[in-house]
Amino acid sequence: MSPAAPEPTGSEPPPTGSEPASTAPVPGVRATTSPDAAPVPSPQGPSVASFGPQEAVLLLALSLMWGLSFLFMELALAELGPVWIVAGRTTVGGIVVLSILLLRRTPLPRGARLWGRLAILGLMNNAAPWTMLAWAQQTLPSGLAGLLMAIVPTSTLVVASLVGLERITPRRLLGLLLALGGVAVIVADDIEQPGRVVAVAVVVLATLLYATGAVFAKSRVSGHAPPLALATGQVLTAAAFSVPFALIVEGPVQLPGLAGVTVASVVALGAFGTGLAFLAFYTLVARVGATNATLTTYLIPIVAVVAGAVILDERLGPSALVGGALILVGIWLAQRAPAPPRRAANAGRAQGHPPDS
Numbered sequence: 001m002s003p004a005a006p007e008p009t010g011s012e013p014p015p016t017g018s019e020p021a022s023t024a025p026v027p028g029v030r031a032t033t034s035p036d037a038a039p040v041p042s043p044q045g046p047s048v049a050s051f052g053p054q055e056a057v058l059l060l061a062l063s064l065m066w067g068l069s070f071l072f073m074e075l076a077l078a079e080l081g082p083v084w085i086v087a088g089r090t091t092v093g094g095i096v097v098l099s100i101l102l103l104r105r106t107p108l109p110r111g112a113r114l115w116g117r118l119a120i121l122g123l124m125n126n127a128a129p130w131t132m133l134a135w136a137q138q139t140l141p142s143g144l145a146g147l148l149m150a151i152v153p154t155s156t157l158v159v160a161s162l163v164g165l166e167r168i169t170p171r172r173l174l175g176l177l178l179a180l181g182g183v184a185v186i187v188a189d190d191i192e193q194p195g196r197v198v199a200v201a202v203v204v205l206a207t208l209l210y211a212t213g214a215v216f217a218k219s220r221v222s223g224h225a226p227p228l229a230l231a232t233g234q235v236l237t238a239a240a241f242s243v244p245f246a247l248i249v250e251g252p253v254q255l256p257g258l259a260g261v262t263v264a265s266v267v268a269l270g271a272f273g274t275g276l277a278f279l280a281f282y283t284l285v286a287r288v289g290a291t292n293a294t295l296t297t298y299l300i301p302i303v304a305v306v307a308g309a310v311i312l313d314e315r316l317g318p319s320a321l322v323g324g325a326l327i328l329v330g331i332w333l334a335q336r337a338p339a340p341p342r343r344a345a346n347a348g349r350a351q352g353h354p355p356d357s
Contacts, residue, residue, distance in 0.1 A: 036148065055288050062280045063296045067303025069273035070149075071311060073134050076265040082134035084253055087246040088237035090126060093271025096225060096233040100279055109225040109233045117221050122237030125213035129206035131242070136199040136206075141314040144186065145325040146304020148203040153297055154179040154334045155204075156211035163215060175333030182326030189319045231278045253322040297331055 013098070051059065081228045109115060139147050154176050156171075158168035169219060187200050246253075263283070284293045301324060308314035316324075 063299035065277040072140040072265040081250040083246040086264035087242040089269040093274025096275025118233040119237040128236035132206040139199040143305035143308030155207040159211040179330030182323040185323035
């Protein structure tokens with residue numbers, strides 16, 4: 001029997017929307033551990049005070065892989081429809097994570113009930129939101145899509161509070177209002193372009209799907225198999241949804257007729273933005289804890305904006321930049337956990353345990 005992972009204390013931050021839902025930290029949700037489960041990194045530890053050179057490189061690499069996903073999606077949209085992009089991404093990503101799983105000799109998840117839950121996650125956290133994001137990027141610049149996706153942590157806080165797993169403190173409420181205000185500022189310039197407003201709304205809805213999936217995963221899936229096995233099942237089931245859906249909605253694709261940059265973009269989305277990024281995420285959480293790992297929340301939109309500007313010559317207006325800044329400040333406030341009561345903190349120090357922060 002594998003040792004059970006320490007349970008969350010309730011002060012861990014919400015997920016960023018890029019990590020696999022089965023291991024993403026969600027406020028207030030306790031994970032369960034089955035007898036066959038491998039040790040799952042605790043959302044609170046082993047957190048370190050500062051990053052070493054290797055951890056800093058890993059954090060940067062992870063932020064690049066997820067941040068550049070918006071660029072790759074934009075490039076692929078030149079020839080492919082949104083559904084086929086997601087079908088290709090999940091297929092390539094599934095092959096990569098399955099290969100890593102086999103190399104590590106980690107068993108796949110077992111049981112029809114667990115696979116059913118993974119299928120729900122594959123649809124809710126991969127197939128559906130990625131398709132919605134790709135559809136929205138037909139109208140929105142890639143950098144703007146990256147900025148909007150940064151509100152995933154605040155969306156998760158809202159969902160967790162609605163189901164009674166988290167409470168909204170005044171500070172967190174201020175963070176939520178700032179993040180929503182940032183979205184409003186971004187939309188303000190496009191109010192006369194209904195298509196762009198609808199695209200922004202679709203991205204926001206995608207963040208709510210991520211949030212709902214993350215809460216579902218932590219309460220119903222986490223701990224029932226090794227994290228990488230859960231992520232593999234999640235991505236494979238997403239591919240099982242996406243490929244037939246793409247055939248029905250967009251018809252067959254003539255692969256020999258696609259440009260090299262299109263094929264390379266889809267492969268990069270799957271291999272880096274899904275497969276290797278998941279592995280990097282697990283490694284980073286194991287080394288520095290999920291609290292420090294969520295620093296990617298602030299780096300991903302920066303990578304997306306810079307990549308869009310440098311490679312695609314995108315130019316975001318002042319309102320988009322101001323709105324993006326408000327979103328990031330709002331995330332920072334919403335992710336800050338409330339300080340523990342003074343009496344509880346003193347009791348923790350007396351027993352040699354630092355208070356949660």
